Amino acid sequence: MNQKAxxxxxxxxxxxxxxxxxxxxxxxxxxxxxxxxxxxxxTRVLHGALQRRLDPFLMLDAFGSDDPDDYIAGFPEHPHRxxxxxxxxxxxxxxxxxxxxxxxxxxxxxxxxxxxxRGVIHxxxxxxxxxxxxxxxxxxxxPAARKMSAPWYRDFPASEIPEYVTPENVVVRVIAxxxxxxxxxxxREFTEPLYLDIHLPTRATFAAAxxxxxxxxxxxxRGAAKIGDTKIAAQRMAIxxxxxxxDGVIVSAxxxxxxxxxxxxxxxxxxxxxxxxxxxxxxxxxxxxxxxYSSGNFV
Ligand code: MN
Numbered sequence: 111m112n113q114k115a116x117x118x119x120x121x122x123x124x125x126x127x128x129x130x131x132x133x134x135x136x137x138x139x140x141x142x143x144x145x146x147x148x149x150x151x152x153t154r155v156l157h158g159a160l161q162r163r164l165d166p167f168l169m170l171d172a173f174g175s176d177d178p179d180d181y182i183a184g185f186p187e188h189p190h191r192x193x194x195x196x197x198x199x200x201x202x203x204x205x206x207x208x209x210x211x212x213x214x215x216x217x218x219x220x221x222x223x224x225x226x227x228r229g230v231i232h233x234x235x236x237x238x239x240x241x242x243x244x245x246x247x248x249x250x251x252x253p254a255a256r257k258m259s260a261p262w263y264r265d266f267p268a269s270e271i272p273e274y275v276t277p278e279n280v281v282v283r284v285i286a287x288x289x290x291x292x293x294x295x296x297x298r299e300f301t302e303p304l305y306l307d308i309h310l311p312t313r314a315t316f317a318a319a320x321x322x323x324x325x326x327x328x329x330x331x332r333g334a335a336k337i338g339d340t341k342i343a344a345q346r347m348a349i350x351x352x353x354x355x356x357d358g359v360i361v362s363a364x365x366x367x368x369x370x371x372x373x374x375x376x377x378x379x380x381x382x383x384x385x386x387x388x389x390x391x392x393x394x395x396x397x398x399x400x401x402x403y404s405s406g407n408f409v
Contacts, residue, residue, distance in 0.1 A: 123274075123291045123292055124274055124276070124290055124291055124292065125290055125291035126276070126277075126290055126317070127289075127290055127317045127318055127319040127358055128317075128319075129317045129318070129319060129357055129358030129359070129360055130357055131353075131355045131356050131357050131358075132317075132337075132338070132356070132357075132358055132359055132360040133320070133326070133337075133350040133351050133352070133353060133356045133358070133359050134337060134338045134340065134350070134351050134353075135337050135338065135340040135342070135348045135349070135350065135351065136349045136350065136351040137348070137349045138340070138342060138346050138347070138348055138349075139155065139156075139160070139327075139346065139347040139348075139349065140345070140346060140347075141153035141154055141155035141172060141345065141347070142154045142157060146171070146185070147183065147184055147185030147186065147188075147234070148183035148184060148185065148186050149183045150173060150180065150181050150183065150184065150185065151173070151175060151180040151181070152171045152172065152173040153171065153172045153173070153345070154169070154170075154171055155170040155171070155172055155329055155347050156168070156169050156170035156248075156327075156347070157169065158384065160349075161382050161384070162382065163325065163349065164325050164327060164349070165251070165325060165375075165377040165378055165379065165382070166250055166251040166301040166303070166325075166375045166376065166377055166378045167248060167249065167250060167251070167325070167327075167373065167375060168193055168249035168250070168251050168382070168384070168389055169247070169248070169249040170246060170247070170248050170249075170329065170347070170373075171246065171247045172245075172246055172329065172331065172345070173243065173244065173245060173246075173247075174200075174242070174243070174244035174245070174331075175242070175243060175244075176240075176241065176242045178236075178238075178239055178240055180243075181202075181236050181243045182236055182239070184204070184233070184234055184235035184236050185233060185234040185235070186233050186235070187231055187232065187233045188231065188232070188233070188387055189229060189230065189231045189387055189388070189403050189408055190224075190226035190229070190230055190232070190387045190388070191226055191227075191228060191229040191257070191387070191388045191389075191390070191399045191402075191403075191408075192226065192227075192251075192252060192257040192388055192389040192390045192395075192399070193226060193249050193250060193251045193252050193257075193389045194223065194224060194225045194226065194249070194250040194251075194252060194298075195222075195223075195224045195226065195247060195248070195249055195250075196221065196222070196223050196224075196247070196248045196249075196250060196285070196286070196296075196305065197216060197221065197222045197224075197234070197245065197246070197247045197248075198220075198221050198245050198246045198247075198248070198285060198305075198307070198371075199216045199217060199218060199219065199220050199221075199222075199244075199245040200218070200219070200244040200245045200246075200331075201218050201241075201242045201243065201244045201245070202217075202218070202236065202238060202241070202242060202243035202244060202245065203215060203216065203217050203218075203236065203237040203238050204216045204234055204235065204236050204237060204243070205233075205234075205235050205236075205237050206222055206224075206232060206233070206234055206263075206265075207232060207233050208224070208230045208231065208232035208233075208261070208263065209230050209231040209232065209408060210230050210261045210263065212224075212232075212263040214263075214265035215237065215265070216265060217267065217268070218268060219267075219268025219271065219283075220265060220266060220267045220268050220271075221265075221266040221271060221285050221295060221296075222263070222264070222265050222266075223262075223263070223264050223266070223295075223296050224261070224262070224263045225252070225259065225261060225262035225263070226261060227252070227256070227257070227258065227259040227260055227261045227262065228257070228258040228259065228260070228261070228408075229261070229399070229402065229403070229407075229408035230261045230263075230408065231403075231408050246329075246371065248305070248373065249389070250298070250301060250303055250375065251301065251378055251380075251382070251389060252300070252301075253300045253301075253378050253380065254380055254391050256300065257390060257391070257395075264296075266285075266295045266296075270295060271283050271284065271285060271294070271295050272284045272292050272293065272294055272295065274289075274290065274292045276290075276316065278311070278314040278315060278316070279311050279314060280308060280309065280310050280311070280314050280315075280316045281308075281309040282306055282307070282308050282309075282316070283306065283307040283308075284305075284306055285305040285306065285307065286298065286303045286304060286305040287302065287303055287304030287305065287306075287374075288304075289304065289306055289318055290318070290319075294306075300376070300378070301375045301376050301378065302321070302324070302375060302376045303373070303374070303375040304318075304320070304324075304326075304372065304373065304374040304375070305371065305372075305373050306318065306371065306372045306373075307369070307370075307371050308361070308369065308370050308371070308372060309367070309368075309369050310333075310335070310361075310362070310363035310367065310368045310369070310370075311363065311367055312363055312364075312365060312366060312367055313362065313363055313364070313365070314362065314363050315360060315361070315362040315363075316360070316361055316362075317358060317359070317360045317361075318358055318359055318372060319357060319358040320350075320356070320357070320358045320359055320374050321374075321376070322352070322354070322355065322356055322357065323352070323376065323377070324352075324374045324375055324376050324377070325352065325374065325375060325377055326349075326350040326352075326359065326372070326373065326374035326375075327347050327348060327349045327350060327372075327373055327374075328342065328347065328348050328350070328359070328361060328370050328371065328372050328373075329346070329347045329348075329370060329371050329373075330342050330343065330344050330345070330346055330348075330368065330369070330370040331344060331345070331369050331370060331371070332344060332366075332367065332368060332369035332370075333363055333364065333366035333367050333368030333369065334363075334364045334365075334366060334368060335348075335361050335362065335363060335364070335368050335370055336361070336362045336363075336364055337350070337359065337360070337361050337362075341364065342370075350374075359372065383395070383396055384396075385399070385400070388400070388403075
């Protein structure tokens with residue numbers, strides 16, 4: 111594990127969460143192996159059936175392979191409308207190009223945040239012929255009032271992702287939201303997403319405050335974690351129960367060094383209608399998206 115020196119500026123801001131009534135695990139979810147784009151093999155962890163339960167999150171794909179045949183074809187040009195995509199690259203290099211004129215290279219530890227808004231057409235193509243490509247793509251919904259907003263895009267190299275280390279040597283990378291006093295690369299007003307990458311040494315414990323109403327889950331990608339009496343193995347998602355008075359989560363590593371992401375957000379409680387890469391509130395809006403795309407009306 112990557113034992114970084116504590117950044118004095120960061121640790122000065124570190125305010126440990128006091129979690130008095132931790133959430134427990136409602137359900138363990140095993141992802142579904144599938145492929146997308148031009149044949150990229152991935153595991154769809156959060157899929158359509160969980161969109162309502164995990165509102166405002168619409169999808170989580172985990173990808174990870176050292177076999178180039180699993181990823182080399184990438185995701186050629188395709189459209190999106192009505193939500194945001196957050197790609198977190200643990201390892202590998204991928205180039206993004208879109209119809210709004212954005213282009214960027216996503217590399218080890220970097221994050222790409224794209225607000226599709228009223229529509230973009232983009233491509234996501236691996237820039238390597240061998241080695242490991244590993245990471246996540248999370249889809250975050252937009253409220254009805256923002257679904258047709260202007261597209262937005264930004265790349266955050268690893269050095270721009272705020273990071274802190276707890277007294278138990280837990281390394282926390284703050285991709286979105288605020289955790290233990292440290293504000294991440296992106297904040298969002300309507301859905302208030304929290305997105306942390308947490309690296310726990312053997313048997314270490316980490317606590318994070320979570321607003322009671324927010325939906326939340328963890329996904330373990332190395333080692334094995336424990337929440338209350340529930341063990342969560344690698345490649346499993348644990349949905350955290352929403353209970354009255356629940357004020358956070360306390361998660362521990364078992365006998366192994368453990369890495370996981372913690373994702374939480376404020377539900378929008380609006381209708382969700384998805385048709386492939388378009389996520390709107392009504393069928394009429396989906397039909398409009400299809401018409402706009404096929405008539406070349408995306409930027
Ligand atoms: Mn895409």
